[in-house]
Amino acid sequence: MRQSQLFTETQREAPKDEKSKNSQLLIRAGFIDKLMAGVYSYLPLGFLVLKKIENIIREEIQKIGGQELFLPALHPKENWLKTSRWQQKEMFKLKSRSGKDCSLGWTHEEIITPLVKKFVKSYKNLPVAVYQIQTKFRDELRAKSGLLRGVEFIMKDLYSFHQDEEDLDKYYEKVKKAYFQIFKRCGLAKQTFLTLASGGTFSKYSHEFQVITPYGEDTIYLCPKCKLAINKEIIKEEKYKCSKCQTKKLEIKRAIEVGNIFKLKDKFSRPFDFTFVNREGKKKLILMGCYGIGLPRLMGAIVEVCHDEKGIIWPREVAPFQVHLIPLAETSSHFAPYPVWPGSVIENTQKVKKISQKLYQDLQEARIEVLYDDREDKTAGEKFADADLIGIPLRIVVSERTLRKNCLELKQREKKEIKLVRINQVKKYVK
């Protein structure tokens, strides 16, 4: 994409009411805009990142047999009365003109359970795993952490249906692996830890995926040997020790919860009377699992972990573009009102432009996503500052100085070192 076409611009300062690093950087770099507390718009750059994360999740969930569907945000009261969750205080409620009581979904067990029940009658139809990537609403009183705690947010919610605990356990382990794969592809391999959490009424434990970062909202207790953590609730309820090796030498860390997985068992199948006929011809209650990932929160967590004092450093697979191509012209004039002589500023500018254009086309043809900074009213300093703030993994600078040596400057966002690479070698280097 040509940067001159992008309608957003970077901003020097973040709004004063933005206290979190993720929203400060994402707003300044033009990825998001705040509409009200906990409610953000995704601008073109932010939308691209969101789509990257979405596709990683989609690929990994499809690998474990998830079927994608799309459920409504608007729910009838009846469904929520069945599970006695209508009174949930974070749930937005509204009434239609015809007098119907509705709510805005913050989760979808109350919708998916009766829906799958319509089709699944026998053990032959099991297991089933369905998921969606869809907008949720939660009436948060304190939405102050940028993308980490949203009032409106996109979520991947996966629900699985099983004939017995063994099958549920098996699938639960599959989801665990898929989740680690997702967070790894999002650049958080080193920071993400499986964390034992309280399971609520029906299961003893559930699991959270916590990303360690100094500004996390949660506190976890990490066993450095087992690489397993336990959360605050568990610490309160039980003894202070690693759930695996029993050591009491735990490290206290701040962290962000980027995913959670739950064995619901018959918590929802019971109120909806969702039974199936088993191999022996007997009616049994379906057992369920549910598995969530908040996409904005994951995006926010990536930024909390991957940034420096100059801006964001996107991990490759979630970056809005792979390459930031920056021509440095010595003049901002793009037409020549007088004859061009060899070696003149104008001739050099035209050469820089021509080579940049060509490279932009070549890279695009090689299916590499490029943000091409063709803006003519910006200085080199402004372009570099914007590139550092936006955080695309690889910066390629085309300038008259290095063109003399038939070279371009390549710099990885997270490194200090600048490499001089021959023009005809650039494509190979990028791949």
Add this chain to the structure above:
Amino acid sequence: MRQSQLFTETQREAPKDEKSKNSQLLIRAGFIDKLMAGVYSYLPLGFLVLKKIENIIREEIQKIGGQELFLPALHPKENWLKTSRWQQKEMFKLKSRSGKDCSLGWTHEEIITPLVKKFVKSYKNLPVAVYQIQTKFRDELRAKSGLLRGVEFIMKDLYSFHQDEEDLDKYYEKVKKAYFQIFKRCGLAKQTFLTLASGGTFSKYSHEFQVITPYGEDTIYLCPKCKLAINKEIIKEEKYKCSKCQTKKLEIKRAIEVGNIFKLKDKFSRPFDFTFVNREGKKKLILMGCYGIGLPRLMGAIVEVCHDEKGIIWPREVAPFQVHLIPLAETSSHFAPYPVWPGSVIENTQKVKKISQKLYQDLQEARIEVLYDDREDKTAGEKFADADLIGIPLRIVVSERTLRKNCLELKQREKKEIKLVRINQVKKYVK
């Protein structure tokens, strides 16, 4: 995809309260499920169609320079007070726990105008075109036409910003062409007509894209010569004649509005005081256009137009799969408890299965989307009835009878004729 894995099943009867052809067929075939009046879930098959339509729209809007973003559904009251549209009776309203008045967006002028204003200051930044594919809410009192009139529905809304009327007019014509291209790719080329509509307060005219079908909710007056239509409102307001050739010989047709385009001019830039500095250094109000397509409505219109008494007939580009591969086994048993002898039922069944499996893999490797009816408890009649109802464009039947001649049966959903094609020729035929 293996049909045995699909958690939905076809249904013989549509629910009694579904009066429209589109929802009857889509529910029976397992594409959608009704949660409440005007609120539908998209099941795996329906989700695939939705994604196909989404991608067609995305491609065509990107070709005319649209930048994709994603705006919230939850809006603060302040924005709607600015334009005096807070009282709009179809708008859902709600209050947060902290006492904030909000609404659910049924359109996004009130959000996009102040957002683009933050970045666009000069004629140099213009024109700008931004769009999203996002869920809208509308408190409809009569949501009785299946996907044609939703309370919750996904919409593509595009907004354009211009420095003068000439530029707005130019872009408006570009959108017209893009829209025709979208509806053509959705299989509605012959049925879609540009229709002159009333423009509201600020423009004399707007345009609708109407799809002619006997069960349409709208009435349009079509000039058969010019292929242009005018809508009911215009007929009331003005003289009854073609806007181009002035003939009064108009045909009265039932139609579904699948898109509309509006010149908003300064209707929204004025209340939001969205000005820019023009070439002469003077402050001027931005001029806007807005352009909508409801995705579920388009999906519903396709079904209204493309079906027969047996089921849906998906146009190729929006079909959930390109090929429905149907092996016909003479027995439903899939293991052999006794020795297999040549020419036996079991040997033939195994041959049918082996060849189907191979073809399923080959087609997938050739990037052709296949629904593979590997269900073993269904008769040939049931499989054919399901295939006709689901409506995938090409049906390939693998049976012992034609395998003797080294052939498979190919049938296009919309045709009666069945073709015998040699196995090694099938892939070529499909492409």
